[in-house]
Amino acid sequence: MDPLSEFIRGITKDNPIFGLVLGLCPTLAVTTSIDNAIGMSAGTAFVLICSNLMISGLRKQIPASVRLPIFILIIATFVSIVKMVMEAYFPPMYAALGVFIPLIVVNCIIIGRAEAYANKNNMFYSLIDALGSSAGFLLVLVLIGGIRELLGTGGLAIFGTQLVSIPINPITFMILSPGAFLTIGILMAIVNHRRAKKLARGG
Amino acid sequence: MAADVSLFQIFMDGVFIKNFLIIQFLGLCSFVGVTKDTKSAAGMSGAVIFVMTLAATVSFLIYNFVLVPLKLEFLDLISFIVVIAALVQLVEFVVRKNVPSLYRSLGIYLPLITTNCAVLGVVLLNVLNEYSFIQSVVFGVSAGIGYALVMLMMSGIRERTTLVNVPSSMRGLPHAFLIATMLSMAFVNYFGVIPL
Numbered sequence: 316m317d318p319l320s321e322f323i324r325g326i327t328k329d330n331p332i333f334g335l336v337l338g339l340c341p342t343l344a345v346t347t348s349i350d351n352a353i354g355m356s357a358g359t360a361f362v363l364i365c366s367n368l369m370i371s372g373l374r375k376q377i378p379a380s381v382r383l384p385i386f387i388l389i390i391a392t393f394v395s396i397v398k399m400v401m402e403a404y405f406p407p408m409y410a411a412l413g414v415f416i417p418l419i420v421v422n423c424i425i426i427g428r429a430e431a432y433a434n435k436n437n438m439f440y441s442l443i444d445a446l447g448s449s450a451g452f453l454l455v456l457v458l459i460g461g462i463r464e465l466l467g468t469g470g471l472a473i474f475g476t477q478l479v480s481i482p483i484n485p486i487t488f489m490i491l492s493p494g495a496f497l498t499i500g501i502l503m504a505i506v507n508h509r510r511a512k513k514l515a516r517g518g
Numbered sequence: 519m520a521a522d523v524s525l526f527q528i529f530m531d532g533v534f535i536k537n538f539l540i541i542q543f544l545g546l547c548s549f550v551g552v553t554k555d556t557k558s559a560a561g562m563s564g565a566v567i568f569v570m571t572l573a574a575t576v577s578f579l580i581y582n583f584v585l586v587p588l589k590l591e592f593l594d595l596i597s598f599i600v601v602i603a604a605l606v607q608l609v610e611f612v613v614r615k616n617v618p619s620l621y622r623s624l625g626i627y628l629p630l631i632t633t634n635c636a637v638l639g640v641v642l643l644n645v646l647n648e649y650s651f652i653q654s655v656v657f658g659v660s661a662g663i664g665y666a667l668v669m670l671m672m673s674g675i676r677e678r679t680t681l682v683n684v685p686s687s688m689r690g691l692p693h694a695f696l697i698a699t700m701l702s703m704a705f706v707n708y709f710g711v712i713p714l
Binding site: 492493 | 538542546547592635686692694705
């Protein structure tokens with residue numbers, strides 16, 4: 316195992332959304348704008364990295380029969396930290412993400428990585444794995460958030476700075492919930508199509 | 519604070535207007551995972567209604583009579599997740615002992631509910647909206663009914679479209695998401711405009 320390919324694996328093959336199809340709820344719910352997408356992935360990344368490190372460090376001490384409750388307690392602790400920090404220092408972001416910050420606890424990505432990777436590998440590789448998965452999650456969230464914000468409001472803005480604006484009538488539909496399902500459905504079809512082509516080429 | 523919200527409005531909110539699955543995106547894993555046939559969707563929905571109602575009830579009591587008097591509100595998340603896990607385990611024991619036929623039909627869906635974000639979502643939204651005891655319970659029941667409604671609609675549509683010839687790259691999840699787009703459009707447009 317070399318660290319770089321482990322990192323890349325989290326973005327491509329084991330991408331949390333398109334590869335493993337985990338953690339759909341936050342992916343669809345908070346991607347109404349790029350800002351929210353970045354805030355959500357930052358919170359998830361912090362919890363994922365800390366819990367992967369801690370679980371990997373304690374993996375020899377945790378008895379196999381009660382490992383899941385212990386994982387959940389560790390994750391819930393870090394999520395409480397994120398929740399309190401965000402509530403205190405970034406109140407607008409906290410208000411926009413709402414109930415989805417505490418719901419990181421039941422995000423399948425985190426417990427999935429803990430069970431599938433951190434429980435079996437040492438701390439260094441678990442850190443790399445967490446960084447890779449977080450990067451993959453961030454990319455997908457920003458992509459979906461970008462598409463929805465661009466079509467739904469006719470422009471892109473990151474933390475108040477206007478980046479692009481296109482001369483269309485804003486399609487409010489894209490900001491509402493049907494737009495989320497439509498965007499992820501089409502993106503997933505594109506990913507499937509590319510994967511099938513790659514397989515046909517014998518890659 | 520939320521004392522003036524009528525029970526009927528909370529009920530309609532839970533079932534239609536703020537439907538957990540397709541308006542608020544809570545519990546999507548089961549939405550795309552167990553809607554391939556109506557039977558398992560119905561089993562999952564039954565289990566969720568049951569656990570959601572119980573979780574709303576028990577967590578209200580724990581939050582207001584244990585955590586608030588002891589000034590331990592910051593432990594809400596940890597205690598809720600433990601309560602839900604314990605509750606699911608308890609329900610599993612009781613159902614297995616008393617109603618074995620129901621236990622067999624629910625199968626693996628019962629333990630899976632622990633990590634269903636819809637259940638934790640109900641509990642957290644109850645705290646966030648400062649609902650009273652009756653309001654919390656009504657919200658729990660109605661959210662469960664809304665969940666069941668959408669699960670059954672989705673699984674019905676997916677069952678009827680299994681033989682449809684869709685392009686190969688659209689098969690499976692993309693197809694399910696496009697069906698969900700139509701469903702959620704209906705919900706947004708019909709129920710979003712009713713003034714209550």
